[in-house]
Amino acid sequence: MTAPYTRSGRAKPASGRELAIWYLMRVTGAALFVFALTHFLIVHVLYDPAEQTASWIAEVRWSSTFWRAFDWSLLMLVLFHAFMGVRTVVVDYVRGGWRLLILSALYLLAGILFVLGTVVVLTLPVVPKG
């Protein structure tokens, strides 16, 4: 099979939904290479954390629709990639009823983060600087 070719990635599933998830992990991973590293570069290198107050976010960081859309896209990518990744880890280590319980909690948490992140991106008022 393909096992010898997977030195650190998950073995490629044969077909169906699992294969789709396998591809989507790689597609979102490649996109996150750009989105997540750009985000980290901005908030840890170009700006110092000490200056990133709530008003800085409203007045500077999220004063443009572009950066709100950028950060929301990053959130969508990371929610899929991180939660599907942790799902793989859970399936590797946990079986039976516990697996069902933990996976259910995992998807619930992903749903909550989707709502919280989307709400704040859409509703945080744009504050004119000054």
Place this chain on the structure above:
Amino acid sequence: MTAPSQGNRMLLRYRGGEGMLAWAFHRISGVAVWAFVILHVIDIYLVGGNPEAYDELLAIYASPIGRVLETLLGAALLYHALNGLRIIVMDFWPALTRFHRQLWYLVWVVFVAIGLPVAWIILKPIWEGVPA
């Protein structure tokens, strides 16, 4: 339908080798970044819901301990990103799997080349004083 205990065996019965270490680091760094994403979505929600609480949390992020943790987060993110590219390259170009070791060393070269200056920039305010 994935093999349920494959990962379990691999982590518990260490047999060394770059491929195994690359896999273990990828998994650990991935879970670490996942955990931070949970915290990060909640803290950003506070910007709208409770700005004062956000600013208090931010002061922790900008403290010396916070900066060390940020550096570790950046290291986890950068390793996961670079090794993730290595996985993608090998998955879609299986011939390169022959060079998985060399690719992993390349990951570390780039990791150090990018990571050291970034760590310096994040940590510098600890001894130079935090900017106002």
